[in-house]
Structures are given as structure tokens and as C-alpha cells.
Amino acid sequence: GEEPKTLPDYAAWKERTALIVHSANTMETRRDAIGQGVVTPSDRLFVRNNLPTPPASIVANRDAWEVRIEGVKNPKTLTIGDLKEIGVSTVASVLQCSGNGRAFFPHGAGGTQWSVGAAGCILWTGVPLKDVVEALGGPVDGAMYITSTGGETLPEGLDPKTVKVERSVPTRAMESALLAWGMNDEPLPLTHGGPLRMVVPGYYGVNNVKYVKNVAFTKEQTDVKIQASSYRVRDVGKKGSPDQPSMWEMNVKSWVTSPLTSGRKGRNMIYGVAFGGTVSLDKIEVSLDGGKNWQQARFLGPDLGPYAWRPFVLAADLAPGEYRIVSRATDTKGNSQPEGRIDNERGYGHNGWSDHGVTVTVS
Ligand code: MSS
Incomplete structure (x- = not known):
């Protein structure tokens, strides 16, 4: 469709001229605005939302945000304030949407027609997930996945499983995963998941759950749609299902x-x-x-x-x-x-x- 002229309110702070606005939920960095830097300036980073952004009130008192940690020996609800006492680390990682480059497929793959700009390299600051898990006694026996849940309020009248943003990644990701409250040396903007985001370095964007409110070590992958059938690689014309490869580790x-x-x-x-x-x-x-x-x-x-x-x-x-x-x-x-x-x-x-x-x- 026609390119909307203005940025949505929740992303109004972004540099408009650096972005292609596909929709109110999807904006990519223009190829000529990527630049030569090792880190992508926050106001140029792409945006992709599956649901309406939560209200700005969730970043009013950042340290009070709560995240529930389950599937560990001692499950607990921790605030960002608590997390900040456990540890801190900064990791540079590429955030890239699974569909970056979709515009080049000749069969007209459905979804946002991303060219190259649904990607950026970001400095994430937060607590290593493995430190949090260690403080809570380690994962329960048999844990295979880390399942993170986004904090959006779900639209009414729909089956939550069809809309909830909840992603499972294999527990091998625990070595590098971070519960991040900072981005490029500033408090994590609401637009990019503030006050707290699961960051899984080297994994496709979708696994980096924004406004994360629950992290669980689970034996199975979550059965919500965004995990079970969406973000699955399959032949053209096929429906998505859990037996197909999930968009986890990114390729070169x-x-x-x-x-x-x-x-x-x-x-x-x-x-x-x-x-x-x-x-x-x-x-x-x-x-x-x-x-x-x-x-x-x-x-x-x-x-x-x-x-x-x-x-x-x-x-x-x-x-x-x-x-x-x-x-x-x-x-x-x-x-x-x-x-x-x-x-x-x-x-x-x-x-x-x-x-x-x-x-x-x-x-
Ligand atoms: N999270 C949440 N909570 N929600 C939503 O929607 N999305 C995904 C991730 N996370 C979401 C989340 C996606 S899908 C992506 S890419 C990312 O995120 C993006 O980011 P930013 O920050 O850029 O917006 Mo594709 O694979």
C-alpha cells in the first residue's frame, strides 16, 4: 500500500527520514541510512510489533517492573531492581526480523515486505539469564526450553493462544541470554521492549521478547500460535506446524x-x-x-x-x-x-x- 507519512505515536521519537514506514507496526531502516557504524543508533533501528504497544505507564517506574521466573528450583517474582543486584553485563548483538529480505522472494511471501533494513546491531545491558537462574537454584530437571512471555494486554474476544507473544528457545541459549533493561547505553525504550526485554544473542528477532513478564524453563515448547505454526520454515503453499524448523539461530x-x-x-x-x-x-x-x-x-x-x-x-x-x-x-x-x-x-x-x-x- 501507500507509505504512511507519519510515525505512530509510540515511535514518534524515531528519525523519520532514516526509516521506511510499512505500517503502524512495522518500520525498517532505509538501506542508505544504515551507515558505517558498529552500532545502530536507536532512532534508526527497525520496529516490528505483533500487538499494540503497551502504555507508556509501564516505563514510568522501571525498577518496579516484575518478571516471574518459573521452571527453576525456587520460582520467584523479581523486580528489575532485584535483577540489578544479581549482575550486569553488556552484549552487542544483531537484532534481525526473521522476514528480513522477504521482499526478494518471487512468490510474494505474505507479511511485511522487508528489504534489508529489518536489522541493526545493538548494545544490550542487563543481567545474564544464567546468573538469575543460578540464584534461583538452577533449572528444574528435564528443562528443554526457555519460554518467555510478552507483557502486552491481549485484545479482547480472541483466543489468547492466537495472539499472545510467547516464544520458546532451546536451553542452549541460556549461555548468552540476557534480561536487558538498557539499549545503547540508555534505558530500554518502550518501543523496543522497555522496561525489560529477553535478549537471545544470535537468534532471530521474534525470540527477543519485549516487555517480558514471565520466563519459564519448560519441557515443551509453548503451544501458542507464534511458536507452534508461525515462524516455521516450510515449502511454499504449506501450513506451519511444530515439526518444521523454528526461526532460532540466525544464518550468516x-x-x-x-x-x-x-x-x-x-x-x-x-x-x-x-x-x-x-x-x-x-x-x-x-x-x-x-x-x-x-x-x-x-x-x-x-x-x-x-x-x-x-x-x-x-x-x-x-x-x-x-x-x-x-x-x-x-x-x-x-x-x-x-x-x-x-x-x-x-x-x-x-x-x-x-x-x-x-x-x-x-x-
Ligand atoms: N515481543 C513482544 N512482546 N511483542 C512483539 O510483537 N515482536 C517480535 C520481537 N519481540 C514482538 C516481540 C519480532 S517478530 C521482532 S522482529 C522483534 O521483536 C522486533 O524488535 P524491535 O525492537 O525492532 O521492534 Mo520478527 O522475527
């Missing part, structure tokens, strides 16, 4: 952020971003001829750890002409971006390098 990915359409003959600096999900990066290559020849590009700025993205740059001396510029990241386990995409009903997890390329005219 990169894209060029500049130039996007035109350049001047001579030296051009080609910029982009790359990340490996839960695995750190080994290298990033750039091709100026649509993938026939590759050159190794150089990472730019400090390495903020395995879950962060790395801006990259390649200096290229270009004669007038047309260039198909693509990038391909490889992680330290040897996983590389594929050339193509894996078609799937909802257009999830696209990391193919070909579709993410840009055609640049140099004159």
Missing part, C-alpha cells in the same frame, strides 16, 4: 550499504555490514561483477564479539560502466552465504548473496 549474512545506485569513476569505497548469527565471522568478500570474481574486503572498526555485526569496506578503482556489486560472508565454522535463496512460504531466513546485491552505474 551480509549486504552492501553504499554505493547503492551510482558512483564516480576512480576510487569508490564500497561499504556494507556482515554477521554470523551465533558464530563469529571469518571473512567478507565483495564481487564487482555479480559473483564471477571475488576480492576480500576489510572489516571496519572494533570487533564487538560473535553476535555483533561487522561493517566492512573495499576500496575499488572503477572505470565508467555498470557494476553488479554483491557481498558474501563466511563464518569461522566455514558456513558461507549461498548464491540463491531457499524459497519458503513466509519468506524467512533469506541470506542468498545474489538477491542482496546492488547495480551501480559509474560515470
Whole structure:
């Protein structure tokens, strides 16, 4: 549809010119606004809400927000004030929507037509989940999943299971998960889940539950729709079901952020971003001829750890002409971006390098 001109109230503080506003619930960073920084400025970060944002009153007294921890030896309700006494850590991680890149699928995958901008690299500050769990006696025997519940008030008249934002991730995520109250060195904005958010570094956006009010160690995955049938990778035309892969660990990915359409003959600096999900990066290559020849590009700025993205740059001396510029990241386990995409009903997890390329005219 037509692009709405204004930002919704709850996101009015965002930098309008840096965003494509798809709807009142979905905004992505423009490709030319991603920049060359190691961290995405908060006012440029994409937004994706499945439900109306809770009222601002929930961030009026942040330290009083309560989260219930269950499925541990000593279940307990803790305030953010309590959490702050248990421990604190800061982790850089990429927040990326499962459907980032959906716009490139030719079958017209349903949902927001995200290009590359439903992603950003954020500094999250909070308490390591494993410290909280340890303080409460550890997980109950047989716990397989960490199940987090969002704090939205559910719309009336609907089956809660069809609308509730509740996500289960495997307990292996406990090593890096964080209950975060800070984002980019500021109190976590309501727009991004304040006062408290579950952060699962290297996992797709949906697992990073905002306004988290309940965290449970469970034997089974939750049976709510957003877990059981949504965010499942399946063939085009198939319905979602619990036996299909869930959108958990992100795959290795990169894209060029500049130039996007035109350049001047001579030296051009080609910029982009790359990340490996839960695995750190080994290298990033750039091709100026649509993938026939590759050159190794150089990472730019400090390495903020395995879950962060790395801006990259390649200096290229270009004669007038047309260039198909693509990038391909490889992680330290040897996983590389594929050339193509894996078609799937909802257009999830696209990391193919070909579709993410840009055609640049140099004159
Ligand atoms: N949480 C809650 N609570 N709610 C909602 O809705 N969403 C998801 C996550 N979390 C939600 C939550 C998603 S889906 C995403 S991406 C993310 O979040 C986003 O974020 P920001 O902050 O950006 O908005 Mo896809 O995979």
C-alpha cells in the first residue's frame, strides 16, 4: 500500500527520514541510512510489533517492573531492581526480523515486505539469564526450553493462544541470554521492549521478547500460535506446524550499504555490514561483477564479539560502466552465504548473496 507519512505515536521519537514506514507496526531502516557504524543508533533501528504497544505507564517506574521466573528450583517474582543486584553485563548483538529480505522472494511471501533494513546491531545491558537462574537454584530437571512471555494486554474476544507473544528457545541459549533493561547505553525504550526485554544473542528477532513478564524453563515448547505454526520454515503453499524448523539461530549474512545506485569513476569505497548469527565471522568478500570474481574486503572498526555485526569496506578503482556489486560472508565454522535463496512460504531466513546485491552505474 501507500507509505504512511507519519510515525505512530509510540515511535514518534524515531528519525523519520532514516526509516521506511510499512505500517503502524512495522518500520525498517532505509538501506542508505544504515551507515558505517558498529552500532545502530536507536532512532534508526527497525520496529516490528505483533500487538499494540503497551502504555507508556509501564516505563514510568522501571525498577518496579516484575518478571516471574518459573521452571527453576525456587520460582520467584523479581523486580528489575532485584535483577540489578544479581549482575550486569553488556552484549552487542544483531537484532534481525526473521522476514528480513522477504521482499526478494518471487512468490510474494505474505507479511511485511522487508528489504534489508529489518536489522541493526545493538548494545544490550542487563543481567545474564544464567546468573538469575543460578540464584534461583538452577533449572528444574528435564528443562528443554526457555519460554518467555510478552507483557502486552491481549485484545479482547480472541483466543489468547492466537495472539499472545510467547516464544520458546532451546536451553542452549541460556549461555548468552540476557534480561536487558538498557539499549545503547540508555534505558530500554518502550518501543523496543522497555522496561525489560529477553535478549537471545544470535537468534532471530521474534525470540527477543519485549516487555517480558514471565520466563519459564519448560519441557515443551509453548503451544501458542507464534511458536507452534508461525515462524516455521516450510515449502511454499504449506501450513506451519511444530515439526518444521523454528526461526532460532540466525544464518550468516551480509549486504552492501553504499554505493547503492551510482558512483564516480576512480576510487569508490564500497561499504556494507556482515554477521554470523551465533558464530563469529571469518571473512567478507565483495564481487564487482555479480559473483564471477571475488576480492576480500576489510572489516571496519572494533570487533564487538560473535553476535555483533561487522561493517566492512573495499576500496575499488572503477572505470565508467555498470557494476553488479554483491557481498558474501563466511563464518569461522566455514558456513558461507549461498548464491540463491531457499524459497519458503513466509519468506524467512533469506541470506542468498545474489538477491542482496546492488547495480551501480559509474560515470
Ligand atoms: N515481543 C513482544 N512482546 N511483542 C512483539 O510483537 N515482536 C517480535 C520481537 N519481540 C514482538 C516481540 C519480532 S517478530 C521482532 S522482529 C522483534 O521483536 C522486533 O524488535 P524491535 O525492537 O525492532 O521492534 Mo520478527 O522475527
